[in-house]
Amino acid sequence: MTSTSEPTASIRVVVVDDHSLYRRGLQMVLSTEDDIEVVGEAEDGAAAVAVVEELLPDVVLMDVRMPRRSGVDACGDVRAVAPSTKILMLTSSEDEDDLFGAIRAGANGYLLKDVPAEDVAESIRAVVGGQSLISPRMAGLLLGEFAAISRRGPERAAVAEGPRLSPREMEVLRQLARGLGNRDIAGVLGISENTVKNHVRNILEKLQLHSRMEAVMYAVREKLVELS
Structure with a gap:
């Protein structure tokens, strides 16, 4: 009798961005990863909440600035409908208000879109593993705010x-x-x-x-x- 091992469950991801070409690009990049599966997408924060509630993904990759409803505004509702889902902001915004707003809203990470494509998959694995991630350029702003709070x-x-x-x-x-x-x-x-x-x-x-x-x-x- 031969025994077969159970396949490792993939990390289920929903991609939220108002640019369809960027969503497709992310899906193509992540499709090469054996342990990551893009299971859904949305074009803004309002649609994201409905998609997350239906699919209950492990991770949401979400832009910050989108029409109708921003990613930061959607964070609270995403957490309400899927408390165990990790939220990883993937954005071109280097505005410190967006960074601090995302953290206060419960985001697990804040990455800039110029991050190397291969790093996106590693970042997804990291937040699933319990880490919090901040792009190096934004980390300086965060540490500066921490220092000010500390003083x-x-x-x-x-x-x-x-x-x-x-x-x-x-x-x-x-x-x-x-x-x-x-x-x-x-x-x-x-x-x-x-x-x-x-x-x-x-x-x-x-x-x-x-x-x-x-x-x-x-x-x-x-x-x-x-x-x-």
């Missing part, structure tokens, strides 16, 4: 009075704010990677946040870490 005092007393994190959750949050991934945090704290994932999930639930990046902003704002 200011805590601004929301109500947050400080909210649900308390355990000592271990605080340690995990500090490591997140230093840019470490789950595996590196596990090594630093001497715990398993699965335990780190559980702590991260609990942190986000307790603080009512949507992404690791939001958790980093919280840690800096509340002076749990200092940035130069």
